[in-house]
Amino acid sequence: MRETPLSNCEREFILNFIAQQKRLDGRKAYDYRDLRIAFGVSLGCCHVELGKTRVLAQVSCEVGEPKQTRPHDGVLYVNVELSPMACPSFEQGRQSEEGIELSRLMERCLKESRCLDLESLCIVSGEKAWHLRVDIHVLNHEGNILDCASIAAISALAHFRRPDVSVHGEEITIHTLEERNPVPLSLHHMPLLVSFTFFSQGKYMLIDPSSKEEKVMEGKMVVGMNKHRELCTLQVTGQMLLLKEQVLRCSSIALTKVTRITELIHEALENDKQARLKGDKHGFAVLVSGDKVTSNRLPKTEVKVDTLEVSDDMGESQSSEDESGNEPMEEHTEGVPKESAVEILTKGVGMIGEGGASTWLDVPQADTKQLAAKKQKHKVSKMEEDEGSSEEEEKVILK
Amino acid sequence: MASFTVVKTEDLAAEQGKGPACVLRGQTSDLGCLTRQDGSVSLSQGDTTSIAVVYGPAEVRINKEQIDQATVEVVYRPKVGLPRPEHRKQERVIRNTFEAAIAASLHPRSAISIIIQETEDMGSNFSCCINSSCLALLDAAVSMNFMVAAVTVALKECGEMVLDPTKRDETEAKSVLSYVFDSVNLQVLTVVSCGKFSRAEYRNGLVLAREAAKSVFQFYRESMSKKLLMSQ
Numbered sequence: 001m002r003e004t005p006l007s008n009c010e011r012e013f014i015l016n017f018i019a020q021q022k023r024l025d026g027r028k029a030y031d032y033r034d035l036r037i038a039f040g041v042s043l044g045c046c047h048v049e050l051g052k053t054r055v056l057a058q059v060s061c062e063v064g065e066p067k068q069t070r071p072h073d074g075v076l077y078v079n080v081e082l083s084p085m086a087c088p089s090f091e092q093g094r095q096s097e098e099g100i101e102l103s104r105l106m107e108r109c110l111k112e113s114r115c116l117d118l119e120s121l122c123i124v125s126g127e128k129a130w131h132l133r134v135d136i137h138v139l140n141h142e143g144n145i146l147d148c149a150s151i152a153a154i155s156a157l158a159h160f161r162r163p164d165v166s167v168h169g170e171e172i173t174i175h176t177l178e179e180r181n182p183v184p185l186s187l188h189h190m191p192l193l194v195s196f197t198f199f200s201q202g203k204y205m206l207i208d209p210s211s212k213e214e215k216v217m218e219g220k221m222v223v224g225m226n227k228h229r230e231l232c233t234l235q236v237t238g239q240m241l242l243l244k245e246q247v248l249r250c251s252s253i254a255l256t257k258v259t260r261i262t263e264l265i266h267e268a269l270e271n272d273k274q275a276r277l278k279g280d281k282h283g284f285a286v287l288v289s290g291d292k293v294t295s296n297r298l299p300k301t302e303v304k305v306d307t308l309e310v311s312d313d314m315g316e317s318q319s320s321e322d323e324s325g326n327e328p329m330e331e332h333t334e335g336v337p338k339e340s341a342v343e344i345l346t347k348g349v350g351m352i353g354e355g356g357a358s359t360w361l362d363v364p365q366a367d368t369k370q371l372a373a374k375k376q377k378h379k380v381s382k383m384e385e386d387e388g389s390s391e392e393e394e395k396v397i398l399k
Numbered sequence: 400m401a402s403f404t405v406v407k408t409e410d411l412a413a414e415q416g417k418g419p420a421c422v423l424r425g426q427t428s429d430l431g432c433l434t435r436q437d438g439s440v441s442l443s444q445g446d447t448t449s450i451a452v453v454y455g456p457a458e459v460r461i462n463k464e465q466i467d468q469a470t471v472e473v474v475y476r477p478k479v480g481l482p483r484p485e486h487r488k489q490e491r492v493i494r495n496t497f498e499a500a501i502a503a504s505l506h507p508r509s510a511i512s513i514i515i516q517e518t519e520d521m522g523s524n525f526s527c528c529i530n531s532s533c534l535a536l537l538d539a540a541v542s543m544n545f546m547v548a549a550v551t552v553a554l555k556e557c558g559e560m561v562l563d564p565t566k567r568d569e570t571e572a573k574s575v576l577s578y579v580f581d582s583v584n585l586q587v588l589t590v591v592s593c594g595k596f597s598r599a600e601y602r603n604g605l606v607l608a609r610e611a612a613k614s615v616f617q618f619y620r621e622s623m624s625k626k627l628l629m630s631q
Contacts, residue, residue: 001454001455001458002458037542040448040518041406041446041519041521042404042405042406042408042519043405043407044404044405045404045478045518045519047518052433052434054433056516056518057479058404058478058479059404060402060403060404060479060480061402061403061405062402062403064404071444079480079481081476083474083476083514083516084454084512084514085433085436085450085452085474085475085476085514085516086435087435088435088436088454088457092474112540112573129578131402133479133480135478135479137478137516139433139450139516140433140434140435141435142435160405161407162403162405163405177405177406177407182405182407204492210449230554241620276407282446283446283448283519284441284443284446284518284519285425285427285443285446286443287450288427288428288441288443289427291625292429293430293431293624293625293629294429294430294431294432294507294626295427295428296427296428296430296618296620296621296622296625297425297428298425298426298614299616300422300423300424300425300445301422301423301611301614302421302422302423303422303423303562303607303614304421304609304610305421305606305610329517351596389443
């Protein structure tokens with residue numbers, strides 16, 4: 001689906017608004033939207049909400065061969081996917097220009113900043129090493145996916161634990177989680193990306209742009225930094241020129257933002273750890289409170305079924321042939337097994353089991369009556385063999 | 400070896416909110432949790448959660464256009480790695496189910512796309528996907544012939560049946576059956592099975608799942624009425 005373009009009038013309105021030092025959602029120029037970090041039940045699963053933008057990151061691991069050029073190192077893959085889930089204009093299976101830019105920047109932020117000690121992921125040099133994989137799923141695109149994704153990825157890496165491994169000579173044992181506690185990754189620092197958008201030849205600058213602001217921006221500068229004031233990435237895109245002072249100012253703003261976000265991540269990690277230790281409920285299911293109008297909660301419900309058959313009996317295996325001939329739907333509607341055995345009680349009176357259609361009495365009326373009787377949960381309906389009047393029949397059935 | 404996620408054993412063992420065998424785990428729904436889509440929902444069944452979004456009826460790609468009805472597209476996105484053949488199969492099963500449920504002939508030459516993101520698989524993932532998609536369709540107000548509800552039953556080696564199994568139940572079970580029912584007559588629409596089971600076990604599972612599906616439909620009703628009645 002194509003993206004709806006922004007109308008000229010809307011574009012001008014937003015630009016005028018920015019020129020008046022205002023933003024559509026009432027934020028100041030250097031404000032972030034509300035940030036919420038949550039962890040899933042599995043380790044290394046992180047869900048970040050930045051305003052309405054939502055990103056899910058999952059870290060997974062496997063044992064494989066290290067790269068030939070770096071035999072002592074583990075491998076880190078970063079995979080960012082923009083699916084149509086986030087925004088209708090993203091296409092499934094095809095990376096857009098935006099998507100490639102995003103994954104390159106994420107790779108630079110996570111891999112080239114060397115925040116993760118890859119050497120500790122090596123099991124046997126040149127033969128076996130852990131391959132880590134960070135999958136980043138963008139769930140909702142309301143602007144500034146990049147910052148949100150970088151927060152999600154680094155929190156997920158900090159949350160992740162890998163299974164413990166021991167090596168005795170040639171033998172490598174990967175311990176299950178019952179045997180040994182999983183080991184955290186050694187994360188040296190937490191690089192985070194902060195994007196700055198510029199408008200009117202760099203005259204105005206905004207942090208954490210919304211999707212509409214991203215559409216009218218002239219250029220963007222991404223600063224990757226950790227809380228120790230170390231620059232990890234710097235990237236400028238768009239058609240604009242920046243002054244040296246602006247770059248310096250941006251990096252000092254980025255520092256304050258990064259320090260604050262790092263604190264938040266640590267807080268979220270600590271909360272999750274405490275919840276797990278106490279055995280409280282954690283994970284995504286707890287996020288939905290049920291207080292909102294749009295959310296609902298159903299406590300666990302017990303399901304009781306009174307009649308369950310024990311095993312197959314002969315009658316069923318006999319009837320299996322004609323059942324397979326029937327339409328499958330027909331079979332399922334009954335729920336209970338069919339029994340088409342006809343039993344003669346007394347002379348002249350036949351008894352038809354539940355479910356079996358009368359094939360030996362060609363009376364359409366009797367058929368419908370039979371159905372009615374079935375609904376009233378009459379187990380057995382009796383019918384006189386010789387065709388009586390319809391009144392008589394009804395009496396018999398309702399007995 | 401495929402890339403795997405790590406779940407602590409105590410988390411697997413805790414089986415939050417799971418008691419005896421015939422219990423449907425607690426469910427939570429969040430309708431309209433995302434903003435860019437026509438309909439979106441995040442549904443959790445116990446610890447299993449998934450997010451489903453719906454677009455449509457909207458513009459259709461020309462090679463998928465059908466002149467007499469809307470095209471139903473389903474995209475399933477696993478949490479780890481790229482979609483594999485088993486996910487394609489699941490997509491197809493879900494698509495076939497919803498092609499029956501959606502009143503597609505009302506919107507010819509258009510597309511109704513359902514995108515499902517697995518966010519946490521702690522057992523009964525298939526039924527969570529079906530249920531979240533159905534709620535997302537309701538949230539997007541797509542015309543449907545009937546609603547659908549899926550319930551998973553696991554059969555243990557000893558013959559015991561576990562309703563709405565957790566991940567551990569699923570791995571220990573000899574077979575796992577997922578039934579999808581419609582809301583009108585509670586008839587079976589789809590059955591996805593894995594492992595060996597007898598006819599009687601199939602029927603027992605069916606009876607149990609059908610009973611459980613009633614409470615799933617009740618949950619749909621409550622969620623929708625809460626949203627529609629209280630937001631006035």
